[in-house]
Amino acid sequence: MPGEPGVMLNSCPHSGYKYRKTERRTKSEKPPIKSKIAAILAAFLITADIGLASYPSDRLESYTRKQWTSHNGLPQNSIQSICQTRDGYLWLGTENGLARFNGAEFLCFSNENTPSFKSNDVQVIHEDSSGVLWIGTASGLIRYRDGIFTEVPDIPGSPDLVVSDISQDRGGNLWLATDKGLVRYRNGSFERLTKSDGLSYEHIFRLMIDSSGNLWAGTVNGWLFSFGADSLKEPFLKDMKYASRKLPFEIADICDAGAGNIFGVGGEYVFLATHGDLANIKKVSVFPGKRLLAMIRDSEGNFIIGPSNGGLIRIKDRPPYEPEIDPRFSEDYVRCLYCDRSGDLWLGSRGSGLFGLSNTIIKMFTRNEGLSNDFIRSVYVDPEGEL
Numbered sequence: 001m002p003g004e005p006g007v008m009l010n011s012c013p014h015s016g017y018k019y020r021k022t023e024r025r026t027k028s029e030k031p032p033i034k035s036k037i038a039a040i041l042a043a044f045l046i047t048a049d050i051g052l053a054s055y056p057s058d059r060l061e062s063y064t065r066k067q068w069t070s071h072n073g074l075p076q077n078s079i080q081s082i083c084q085t086r087d088g089y090l091w092l093g094t095e096n097g098l099a100r101f102n103g104a105e106f107l108c109f110s111n112e113n114t115p116s117f118k119s120n121d122v123q124v125i126h127e128d129s130s131g132v133l134w135i136g137t138a139s140g141l142i143r144y145r146d147g148i149f150t151e152v153p154d155i156p157g158s159p160d161l162v163v164s165d166i167s168q169d170r171g172g173n174l175w176l177a178t179d180k181g182l183v184r185y186r187n188g189s190f191e192r193l194t195k196s197d198g199l200s201y202e203h204i205f206r207l208m209i210d211s212s213g214n215l216w217a218g219t220v221n222g223w224l225f226s227f228g229a230d231s232l233k234e235p236f237l238k239d240m241k242y243a244s245r246k247l248p249f250e251i252a253d254i255c256d257a258g259a260g261n262i263f264g265v266g267g268e269y270v271f272l273a274t275h276g277d278l279a280n281i282k283k284v285s286v287f288p289g290k291r292l293l294a295m296i297r298d299s300e301g302n303f304i305i306g307p308s309n310g311g312l313i314r315i316k317d318r319p320p321y322e323p324e325i326d327p328r329f330s331e332d333y334v335r336c337l338y339c340d341r342s343g344d345l346w347l348g349s350r351g352s353g354l355f356g357l358s359n360t361i362i363k364m365f366t367r368n369e370g371l372s373n374d375f376i377r378s379v380y381v382d383p384e385g386e387l
Helices: 036-046
Strands: 005-013 020-025 051-055 064-068 079-084 090-094 096-102 106-109 122-127 133-137 139-144 146-154 163-168 174-178 183-187 191-194 206-208 215-219 221-225 242-246 255-258 261-266 267-274 281-286 292-297 304-307 313-317 323-326 334-339 347-348 354-358 359-364
Touching: 079 334, 079 347, 090 122, 096 122, 133 163, 206 255, 215 255, 215 261, 255 292, 261 292, 267 292, 292 334, 304 334
Parallel strands: 079 122, 122 163, 163 206
Antiparallel strands: 005 020, 020 146, 051 359, 064 354, 079 090, 090 096, 096 106, 122 133, 133 139, 139 146, 163 174, 174 183, 174 206, 183 191, 206 215, 215 221, 221 242, 255 261, 261 267, 267 281, 292 304, 304 313, 313 323, 334 347, 347 354
């Protein structure tokens, strides 16, 4: 990488907080992943003497699968967070630094080359509505904007604040799940809600803003909180009104199912809060012996669930919630899940690196299917998308 990182201290014009800035000029010699077309064309060109086409498949285990590990350039094989930014790059948070992936190469950042990283343990990555990338670590928060990494040290509860999740509400406010309470970043300043303000438990682990603008927060010991959209506008956090309920298992992940329904996973259970009512929570699926850690809704409305011990799970968002298990992941510990803008699935594992799943299968076309010749010399996609 050309040039050494430069460090400067600047003041935030809105808050007066001092930020430690690390400028790191990054190269992007290859464009990021932007669509499935590039992958499909690559399949054509690589197999120039046969005809290929891509078709969707219904079964999870028939999704095409690819794996990347530290041998391919990852800084470390345990991935805790995945985020695709608007420029198409995939950002990965690992236990040993941050990586930017363009589909072919990884560009890595850690405290070895970027002083803003006080901890290399990246817990969460979130891009806000203005294109700023926020990186939560086991020792605070980092902001990435215009190619510059900035340490944000003055959050209530710092230093050594674990930031495990980040969400943005409709008003543009950022919410941080930390081990020392719920934090809001609003108008350039931070506020924190803790047990002294009436919060039942401070170690917030997971956050989610639903389609109605409500904020959901889950803890590692089973507390589930629901903050109404209007309540998020309160000038002081201690004045916010919210509902809460203690469940007999951890809240590992929370997902919006639409129509006001909220799904979540924890322990061996998948649970549903019908119409967002904490008094109306029921278990809809049980996977004995498994620990469910991650949940995401895919482009078709199904829920994909990642356990710590055995298989990738898919269930429908309506009864009878029958599960389908992809046995190819029987030995993998799924830490996080992500669905990109193309509808492809990405899995971050503990110890096995990154997996990409695409809902396509490869079908061969030859003379038997009507081609004039089995040797394909070139391909072209016209402006209407026809091949």
